Amino acid sequence: xxxxxxxxxxxxxxxxxxxxxxxxxxxxxxxxxxxxxxxxxxxxxxxxxxxxxxxxxxxxxxxxxxxxxxxxxxxxxxxxxxxxxxxxxxxxxxxxxxxxxxxxxxxxxxxxxxxxxxxxxxxxxxxxxxxxxxxxxxxxxxxxxxxxxxxxxxxxxxxxxxxxxxxxxxxxxxxxxxxxxxxxxxxxxxxxxxxxxxxxxxxxxxxxxxxxxxxxxxxxxxxxxxxxxxxxxxxxxxxxxxxxxxxxxxxxxxxxxxxxxxxxxxxxxxxxxxxxxxxxxxxxxxxxxxxxxxxxxxxxxxxxxxxxxxxxxxxxxxxxxxxxxxxxxxxxxxxxxxxxxxxxxxxxxxxxxxxxxxxxxxxxxxxxxxxxxxxxxxxxxxxxxxxxxxxxxxxxxxxxxxxxxxxxxxxxxxxxxxxxxxxxxxxxxxxxxxxxx
Amino acid sequence: xxxxxxxxxxxxxxxxxxxxxxxxxxxxxxxxxxxxxxxxxxxxxxxxxxxxxxxxxxxxxxxxxxxxxxxxxxxxxxxxxxxxxxxxxxxxxxxxxxxxxxxxxxxxxxxxxxxxxxxxxxxxxxxxxxxxxxxxxxxxxxxxxxxxxxxxxxxxxxxxxxxxxxxxxxxxxxxxxxxxxxxxxxxxxxxxxxxxxxxxxxxxxxxxxxxxxxxxxxxxxxxxxxxxxxxxxxxxxxxxxxxxxxxxxxxxxxxxxxxxxxxxxxxxxxxxxxxxxxxxxxxxxxxxxxxxxxxxxxx
Numbered sequence: 001x002x003x004x005x006x007x008x009x010x011x012x013x014x015x016x017x018x019x020x021x022x023x024x025x026x027x028x029x030x031x032x033x034x035x036x037x038x039x040x041x042x043x044x045x046x047x048x049x050x051x052x053x054x055x056x057x058x059x060x061x062x063x064x065x066x067x068x069x070x071x072x073x074x075x076x077x078x079x080x081x082x083x084x085x086x087x088x089x090x091x092x093x094x095x096x097x098x099x100x101x102x103x104x105x106x107x108x109x110x111x112x113x114x115x116x117x118x119x120x121x122x123x124x125x126x127x128x129x130x131x132x133x134x135x136x137x138x139x140x141x142x143x144x145x146x147x148x149x150x151x152x153x154x155x156x157x158x159x160x161x162x163x164x165x166x167x168x169x170x171x172x173x174x175x176x177x178x179x180x181x182x183x184x185x186x187x188x189x190x191x192x193x194x195x196x197x198x199x200x201x202x203x204x205x206x207x208x209x210x211x212x213x214x215x216x217x218x219x220x221x222x223x224x225x226x227x228x229x230x231x232x233x234x235x236x237x238x239x240x241x242x243x244x245x246x247x248x249x250x251x252x253x254x255x256x257x258x259x260x261x262x263x264x265x266x267x268x269x270x271x272x273x274x275x276x277x278x279x280x281x282x283x284x285x286x287x288x289x290x291x292x293x294x295x296x297x298x299x300x301x302x303x304x305x306x307x308x309x310x311x312x313x314x315x316x317x318x319x320x321x322x323x324x325x326x327x328x329x330x331x332x333x334x335x336x337x338x339x340x341x342x343x344x345x346x347x348x349x350x351x352x353x354x355x356x357x358x359x360x361x362x363x364x365x366x367x368x369x370x371x372x373x374x375x376x377x378x379x380x381x382x383x384x385x386x387x388x389x390x391x392x393x394x395x396x397x398x399x400x401x402x403x404x405x406x407x408x409x410x411x412x413x414x415x416x417x418x419x420x421x422x423x424x425x426x427x428x429x430x431x432x433x434x435x436x437x
Numbered sequence: 438x439x440x441x442x443x444x445x446x447x448x449x450x451x452x453x454x455x456x457x458x459x460x461x462x463x464x465x466x467x468x469x470x471x472x473x474x475x476x477x478x479x480x481x482x483x484x485x486x487x488x489x490x491x492x493x494x495x496x497x498x499x500x501x502x503x504x505x506x507x508x509x510x511x512x513x514x515x516x517x518x519x520x521x522x523x524x525x526x527x528x529x530x531x532x533x534x535x536x537x538x539x540x541x542x543x544x545x546x547x548x549x550x551x552x553x554x555x556x557x558x559x560x561x562x563x564x565x566x567x568x569x570x571x572x573x574x575x576x577x578x579x580x581x582x583x584x585x586x587x588x589x590x591x592x593x594x595x596x597x598x599x600x601x602x603x604x605x606x607x608x609x610x611x612x613x614x615x616x617x618x619x620x621x622x623x624x625x626x627x628x629x630x631x632x633x634x635x636x637x638x639x640x641x642x643x644x645x646x647x648x649x650x651x652x653x654x655x656x657x658x659x660x661x662x663x664x665x666x667x668x669x670x671x672x673x674x675x676x677x678x679x680x681x682x683x684x685x686x687x688x689x690x691x692x693x694x695x696x697x698x699x700x701x702x703x704x705x706x707x708x709x710x711x712x713x714x715x716x717x718x719x720x721x722x723x724x725x726x727x728x729x730x731x732x733x734x735x736x
Contacts, residue, residue: 004534011531218522226487226514228535230507231508232504432449
């Protein structure tokens, strides 16, 4: 019987992996993941206007503001790591000639005029729409220029003026000695990053539920099940489906991780630099931030606990899928009966995303102990520092006990359900099966 | 020998099989008959160990059936039990492995049977691409690939043309010759009559008739007289011992109570004109089946 379990598991796994769609989908996935990780390089490689330096012509009718505007624009651009894209030119020809240049070469014209009431007013002329970021930087820089001009006119000392413009230094103190500023920043970053990290695992759990259901129904609807079950016990058949399904999603998960690693290697080889300033998209910056925050030390237990919960989650989802599939008589019925499971999985994922917004929520904390939800939510809360190792261990314990119950009672249902071809009195039959010794 | 002893099976409060007992010796073909819902499929499922919560005992060669014994059983279900997305080769390999057969052995036998059924060209075709008749051949091959000691055939001729029915019959008889126990179920009584030495007729899970066909026919007293000629129906029905009279395109069938009434009929027929045929025949199994099941229904 052990050989038959191995054979059935192997067959089930082989059928999935040998499928041409598995190959096609995974080639596409690997290309997409590598492409996404290197999306900035891909965009740069194709070129386009976004990469061209934009010339901004300035007609400074105040005769004193150009240099100030140039300085503030550089400062503002530096803040958003966008400095290389624009440069200012103090334009001294006529307005008409300036407009012609704007129209011909798609430049931007800024006219600064004196204003007795408001110190200064400005006109921005362009041939077409200006991108939002540039407009905001430009508007902010003109405002800052106006402030400097105003302060100059108020006869404030230049050092004083510099101090006024300096950003405020905020000191951060923690009463808990284990906490630090880097950790706080990391928590904010991880609350954004973690849902992205667990997204593939959420998708794989959905995939697992659908795959096991389809396979069991396929054998059941052709009545091949009668031949199979007359040669192997329902228990062997059940476990072969569970093991093969879990092995398949693990292989699929491994392929995704490998694709991610290859993507990073490619990124390193081509020496890509992020075109997006946000830290979460700047992988090298993210790794530095992780190291500084001290979270790397915690990964020693975060990763194993997360993996254990995810694996237990896969196992629990697959057991439920197998049990439900045995109860249904066709794939349409199964699609309906699996909906609550998909919703539970979705709930787990959304709660993981929302956990950062509701820091300290008792409801979310309680939900992190609930089996099926805990596999995604518990690691998310652990990473964000909202729960500790003990809480995760409790979740693992509850999940383990749930799996034990699913195997104990699920097998009884599977044994009856797998050869049941009628949906009449279905639940009665299943409850009766559970009660049987 | 397959032995079914006092087997009773309930589905909830419904008694699907009621104290069923029969024996089938090695090299015997046994008919398990009954109308729809009589308990045939349940009986097959119990023999195949698909159901184990029944009362009574089922043994093959003195051993209770378990998953080692089912390796020696071949089962052809009434409905298609093929995994249609697989190719013929994959399907037979799959079922062969489940019977603990070695791959080399399965492939050797597969080639033999594909050649025998003249479908070698479909070896690498998907089952869903085959015709109904060819699918039935594959299903039959999957049932016999392990040279079964016990072969259960539920409506084996479904979807087959007369030529292929002959081919199937030949193979089934070869297995009988080799000593296999064959249980055969069909709604076609002519097929059952042609094959089976022994049978049981089930009704509502209970046996209403069982034994060797020759004995059953012998015990069944009514006979048929087949006559060709000009007959007067009203006069025949008035003859002492005539139970029924039917006329088809060429012949008339006169049903009599028992052999002693033949002379009464003959006395009348000898006076009729254009008589070219007068034959006394045993009743068909179909007639016995209809009558026995009908009687039991009325009870």
